[in-house]
Structures are given as C-alpha cells and as structure tokens.
Amino acid sequence: MSSLKNVLYFQPGLGVLANTLLLFFYTFIILGHRPKPTDLMSCQLSFVHIMMILTGEDIWLTDIFESLNIENDFSCKATFYIHRVLRGLSICITCLLSVFQAVTISPSNSLLAKFKPKLKEHMIRSFFCIWSFNLSFSSTLIFYVGAYTKMNATNQMKVTKSCSLLPMNYIIRGLILTVITSRDVFLVGVMLTTSAYMVIILFRHQRQCKHLHSISHLRVSPEKRATQTILLLVVFFVIMYWVDFIISTTSFQLWKYDPFILTVQKFVINAYPTITPLVQISSDKRLIDVLKILRSKCQQMF
Structure with missing residues (x-):
C-alpha cells in the first residue's frame, strides 16, 4: 500500500x-507555423489532462477553497463537476483524434476522402459540440454529490x-449509470x-x-508514425477505461468504496493522462528535434 502511495505522489508530477x-x-x-489538425487536438488534450490531474488531487483544491472561505459542499460540487467534465473531454478528444486520423490517411477513393478538404472547419465545429455536450452532460451529477460528513457516513458513498x-x-442510480x-x-466503439x-x-x-522496395529501405512516413501513435493511445485508453469502468460500476452498484479501491482507481484514472504525453513526445519527430x-x-553553455 505504501509503495502504491509513493507512485501516486510521483505520477501526477x-x-x-x-x-x-x-x-x-x-x-x-x-x-x-502551419499546424496539422491533430496538433490542435493534441494541444487541447494536453491542457485537459493537466487540469484533469490537478483536479484529481483534491488536496490543493480544498486548500484553495478554504482560503477563499467557500463552503465545503460548494467546493465539493465544483471539484467533482470540473473533474467529470474533464474526463468526458478526454475520452471525446481521444475519439476525435482517432476519427480525424482515419480521415487523414483514407485513400482518395474512399467515402471519408470527401471530408479531407474541410478537416479544420469540421474540427472547430467538433470542439464546440464536445465542450457544450460535456458541460451540460455532467451538470446533472451536481445534485447527487456533496461534502462528506461522518454523521451520515452510512448513507453516503465516499x-x-x-x-x-x-x-x-x-x-x-440505474438511469445515471445507463x-x-x-x-x-x-465513443469507445467509434475508437x-x-x-x-x-x-x-x-x-x-x-x-x-x-x-516496390526492399523492406530495409522503407522509411516510416510522418502520417504512418502519427497513425501508430494514435493507435497506441487508443488501445491504452480502452484498457484503462474498462479497468476504471469495472471498479466504478461495481462500487456504484454496491454503494461502497474501499479506501484501497479508491487508491487503485486514482492510479488508473491518472495513468492515461500521464502516459499519453510520454508516447506523443517519443513519437513526434519535430519535438524530438x-x-x-x-x-x-x-x-555548449556548460
């Protein structure tokens, strides 16, 4: 348990x-420069993951709300709502990355090829829809979350x-879960x-x-490298998602959260936003250069 907590301290940083x-x-x-459509999405995904990791660490947010003399119940609702919106944005933008890359590398005779000329225009519309959807979608949960009190601990799920x-x-409960x-x-199915x-x-x-060529003389194109990166991110996201989904669904149905389960789930939730930038850094030739x-x-300086 102590070793897992040490990882949790290192992982967010x-x-x-x-x-x-x-x-x-x-x-x-x-x-x-002239950005690629995936650059705009990756930039937004990086911002979302930064905020997602920080809001997942509720200690510093609690200190900020306390310093502003904001009530615990409001701070709890605000923190929970922001984190749920960010998690929704993470899965939506990852799905969008996968869809747009599929359009980018699609052959000229495919049905997806007609979307290529207006990728940037479709992307801006998609961003607007994604943000609007997640801001409204997560708002219903505000009414069912509040500050934890030991007096009513038996009726609450921490x-x-x-x-x-x-x-x-x-x-x-069943309607929300459904x-x-x-x-x-x-979204996972689309991915x-x-x-x-x-x-x-x-x-x-x-x-x-x-x-046409010998395998030894083949060079990996930027499009192929980007596609391989997104495929790796999608596979890793799906694995982490289903682990988190099993933990969340089981705990939600049983209405019970064990402290150890909370710790494991926290590690799983932060795994994707932590691994994603490392994969992107190692695969983006521009950044490596x-x-x-x-x-x-x-x-030279030292």
Missing part, C-alpha cells in the same frame, strides 16, 4: 510536467477524501472501429510498398 511541455510545444507550433455521493434510489455507460461505450480501419489501411500500404537542439545548446 510526471503527468503535469510532460503535458505542460507538450502544451507549450503545440501552442508554439499553432501560433508560429468518492474522494472530502466528497461523497448522496443517497439516491435505485431507479435514478446514460454514462451508453455515452462511453459509443475501436476507426482504429481497425487505420490498421487495415496501414497493412495494405505496407503490402504495396513491399512490391527541438529537444536535441536544446540539449546541444545546454552542453
């Missing part, structure tokens, strides 16, 4: 640091150190479908290249 690096890099690319779900009947599950299953489509395209492309230049300059 690493995640915030890596996502901040990506956020600055993609912001620079967007402002100073979800953070200072926050808990308030009592609700089985019909409302709606949330339906949204997530749909898996587009991922399978991209794998098929990459396989066909590789098979065609084998007839920038880091190499910075390293060489630092070596």
Whole structure:
C-alpha cells in the first residue's frame, strides 16, 4: 500500500510536467507555423489532462477553497463537476483524434476522402459540440454529490477524501449509470472501429510498398508514425477505461468504496493522462528535434 502511495505522489508530477511541455510545444507550433489538425487536438488534450490531474488531487483544491472561505459542499460540487467534465473531454478528444486520423490517411477513393478538404472547419465545429455536450452532460451529477460528513457516513458513498455521493434510489442510480455507460461505450466503439480501419489501411500500404522496395529501405512516413501513435493511445485508453469502468460500476452498484479501491482507481484514472504525453513526445519527430537542439545548446553553455 505504501509503495502504491509513493507512485501516486510521483505520477501526477510526471503527468503535469510532460503535458505542460507538450502544451507549450503545440501552442508554439499553432501560433508560429502551419499546424496539422491533430496538433490542435493534441494541444487541447494536453491542457485537459493537466487540469484533469490537478483536479484529481483534491488536496490543493480544498486548500484553495478554504482560503477563499467557500463552503465545503460548494467546493465539493465544483471539484467533482470540473473533474467529470474533464474526463468526458478526454475520452471525446481521444475519439476525435482517432476519427480525424482515419480521415487523414483514407485513400482518395474512399467515402471519408470527401471530408479531407474541410478537416479544420469540421474540427472547430467538433470542439464546440464536445465542450457544450460535456458541460451540460455532467451538470446533472451536481445534485447527487456533496461534502462528506461522518454523521451520515452510512448513507453516503465516499468518492474522494472530502466528497461523497448522496443517497439516491435505485431507479435514478440505474438511469445515471445507463446514460454514462451508453455515452462511453459509443465513443469507445467509434475508437475501436476507426482504429481497425487505420490498421487495415496501414497493412495494405505496407503490402504495396513491399512490391516496390526492399523492406530495409522503407522509411516510416510522418502520417504512418502519427497513425501508430494514435493507435497506441487508443488501445491504452480502452484498457484503462474498462479497468476504471469495472471498479466504478461495481462500487456504484454496491454503494461502497474501499479506501484501497479508491487508491487503485486514482492510479488508473491518472495513468492515461500521464502516459499519453510520454508516447506523443517519443513519437513526434519535430519535438524530438527541438529537444536535441536544446540539449546541444545546454552542453555548449556548460
């Protein structure tokens, strides 16, 4: 248990640091160069993950609300709502990344090819819809969450150190679980479908290249590298999502959260926003080149 807690202390710091690096890099690319559609999404995803990790650490938020003399019940609702919105944005933007990359690499004779000329326009509309949907979708949960009190501990389900779900009947509980599950299953299904489509395209492309060149002389194109990165992110997200889903659903149905389960779930929730920037950093040649230049300059200075 102590070793897991040590990981939980290290994990948020690493995640915030890596996502901040990506956020600055993609912001620079967007402002100073011609960005790719995926750059805009990756920039937004980095920002969402920074805020997601920080709001998941309810200790510092509690201190801020206390310093502003804000009531515990309001701070609990605000923190819970913001974190749920950010988690919804994370899954939606990841799904959007997968869809747009599938459109980008689709052959010119495919049905998706007609969306290529207006990718940026469709992306801006998608951002507006995603933010509007998640801000409204998570608002219903505000009425069923409040500050944790030991006096009524038997009727509450503790979800953070200072926050808990308030009592609700089985019909409302089942309805909330059904709606949330339906949204997530749909988005995960879209991710898996587009991922399978991209794998098929990459396989066909590789098979065609084998007839033209020797495998040893093949170079990985930027599009192929970006596709492989997004596929890896989707696979990792789906795995982490289902682990979190099983824990959350079981605890929600039983109306009981064990402290150890809370710790494990916290690790699972932070795993994706921590690993995502590390995968992107290691696969983006532009960022790797920038880091190499910075390293060489630092070596010259010292």
